[in-house]
Amino acid sequence: MSGAIADMTIGALRAEIAARRVSSEAAVRASLDRMSSMDGRVGAFLQVFEERALERARSVDRAIGGGERVGALAGAPIAIKDNICTSFGRTTCASRFLERYESPFSATVVRRLEDAGAIIVGKTNLDEFAMGSSCENSALGKTVNPWDPTRAPGGSSGGSAAAVAARMVGLALGSDTGGSIRQPAGLTGIVGLKPTYGRVSRYGLVAFASSLDQIGPMTRSVGDAALALEVMAGSDALDSTSADETRQGSLRFTQELERPVEGLRLGVPREAWSEQNHPAVNAALKGAIEVYKRLGATIVEIDLPNLKHGIAAYYIIAPAEASSNLARFDGVRYGRRAKLTDGEELFDLYARSRAEGFGPEVQRRIMLGTYVLSSGYYDAYYLTALKARRVIKGDFDAAFGAAGGAVHAVLMPATPGPAFKIGEKANDPLALYLEDVYTVTANLAGLPGITIPAGFADGAGTKGESLPVGVQLIGPAFDEARLLRIARMHEAATGWHEKAPGLAG
């Protein structure tokens, strides 16, 4: 019974709890049971809040028993990526620097989810400060892919992806700066949504690259992603880059989810069929195209000529912003401080605390960012990247706005291949950066993107396991309602999302 509860989507579970057929306490216990039986092998969680979660679950049960109105997520166990601040427990960013850091406040998304009745059972592993695509850059834990434990779950939201894929929770929050929600979602066979920049408040998300970061839901169904977004989205006075109510428009993402988009036009970029793609990625994309054609959609071949420049622009802009954002970790205000010896002074305090506190990938990105912003290189690198960013966005504007040929969304791969082996790309930063080739452009352009399960690479695992493969849909800014409907059309027609990894149970 406990297993059956843990297998439910958030939407189904929420209905059972509201109808008093399942208690929130039972739901939270089912989630905690799954975590205690599986997480020793998966390593998705850095912290578990057993007592607090059970207590809050019982309080939701009392409210429902007393006939009170409860929120849209009342009683449902969820997880939070550990770079999102919670006023309880720690917020470590999987970094030695913040290993014992306790935030005095909760992020706006945490507050909104808890106000809607969600029960936070724990915080999940990530690449340190969300910098990475495999979770191998975590200083505090190792997460494996539930489909094949020799492989990476992707990253940086790898802990959240693994927790959802292994059915420990039905919803986990991720953050996505260059693909950190959509890439791990693809590698673990789940749904991952990066909303439009400004759709969800970033208040309380530890900043990596502020013009690219967005928080989003990772779930097992499109419906759950819509439900979570409905709770999380909206203008926030505490985030000056959150979009105002006029831009936000209707936030009822679940309302028309089941209604297919009539006259759907999807653009498939010529550039998506790269020679670098694993055959299963091309097969999944072909499969998705066939599904949409069968559903009456028109598939339009489009050009995103600057897609190939995405990674180069991203690896200038993101490190530049990171070098500035991470300057706050100075050994004085947060986290850890190096022990100074006689004769060492303030400069050494900064430089040694940062050398001891940050792992290699974070150091590399801070260095890269400092380099591209430094005097004499600014125009050649940073300014060039900002101009490239405009050109990359222009490709999407052209696809969505083309007179007579406009498409409702772009359909393309989420990743170049299925999950790769842990350690395979650990010594070659550039190889790992190229994992994000299909995802970074949505961040650069500020557009919403969603990864959905779209098939398997049969027998591609180390012991012959099948590995999941996703496809990605990218839509115009603030068009999540339609983007989710398009994703739901594929999901309803295929059922790929119902497959569970062999490790579950």
Added chain:
Amino acid sequence: MSELSADAVRKVARLARLALTDEQVTRYAGQMGGVLGYIERLKELDLEGVEPMTGPVDARNRMDEDVASGERGEVSTRLGPTDVTRMAPEGGDRLAPFISVPKVLGEESGS
């Protein structure tokens, strides 16, 4: 560019306030050189006359009333002195509202 010189890496590390070992300097020189070499491909683009794009939203200044947070009906972001000192490695309740730092005045600070 395939490798950054060790001196260039040391200079950047100093700007970034990172005390690196010689071994790290050598390793990062190769890795950063590889990434910078890849980034060079942006030079293929014709970016003549293109406006730089700093972010996805057109930045506009949003003027707020000059009142303390929490007094306009939103969530207060005010932190008390101990909220701040507790986040600091050499702070905590013991020194509140102060944080201990090495001497910063009266001598060359090294930067």
